[in-house]
Amino acid sequence: MSAKKIAIIGGGNLGSAIAQGLLKSGFSQAGDITITKRNTDTLVALKDAGVQVEKDNAKAIRGAEVIIVALKPYNVREVLQEYSTVFDPAKQILISVVTGVSIDDLERIVPGMAVVRAMPNTAIAIQESMTCLSFKHATPEQTNFVTDMFNQLGAAVTIDEKLMDAATVLGACGIAYALRFIRANIQGGIEIGFDARTASLIAAQTVKGAAELLIREKTHPEAEIDKVTTPKGCTIAGLNEMEHQGFSSSLIKGITASYDKIVKG
């Protein structure tokens, strides 16, 4: 449990998920978390859980030691600029989960502040995020704090900032790709006889099992696939048909399209 006061600026999809994760993990007490949004109606559940819900960013920033900025890339500059004099670089750290805005850019907007970039995904709400972190001017104490926090909200890895756009695609967008894969399995499962609820359970638990095999056993996917593909069996027949239809290729092309969207706009 951390006694640090945390302010989340931008209580949208990711900001709210971070607040939920901080609460569920026990990393923070509800009263130590403040979350801001212009229209706070969607934050009722967090408010009911004891989180401080605010419209006033200045008040939230003043009362915090850790500020997590979860605004859209197109308004983060404008909003941070408005409050740049409210920050206290001697006592605070700024963590940005904003896509495509560099540490240098953010440190220029809020002079003197140590900025950390973090790229979690929405599974942070249930402590299952993959979070990539980049540090530049953070002190060892700040680095340890941020790493520990995101480790308690899933798994965290530190990467070179030049890989942050790639991390955004593979980790943050990646959860959407995985969910679409599961949805397609559900659609197929219904077509071959299951009701939607049973198909959802089978598809999701099967993907969870596949992921856990790789994480726990540290094996290569193809080595695990070899164990499933009985010669002349149904698995290889299905896999090969998927590849004939461009399965791996479509995923790789999707990943590079997402990446180009961040890099080229």
Ligand SMILES: NC(=O)C1=CN([C@@H]2O[C@H](COP(=O)(O)OP(=O)(O)OC[C@H]3O[C@@H](n4cnc5c(N)ncnc54)[C@H](O)[C@@H]3O)[C@@H](O)[C@H]2O)C=CC1
């Ligand atoms: N949604 C995701 O899965 C992920 C999002 N990100 C990044 O996180 C950031 C936030 O993304 P989302 O949560 O999806 O967007 P969102 O649009 O759901 O959240 C942004 C929130 O900021 C609020 N906001 C706007 N102006 C404000 C102001 N002046 N003061 C306080 N709040 C204000 C908006 O009302 C909105 O609720 C983006 O930069 C995105 O690229 C990064 C990783 C994953």
Ligand SMILES: O=C(O)[C@@H]1CCC=N1
């Ligand atoms: O789609 C987006 O732009 C954001 C960044 C990563 C996940 N959602």
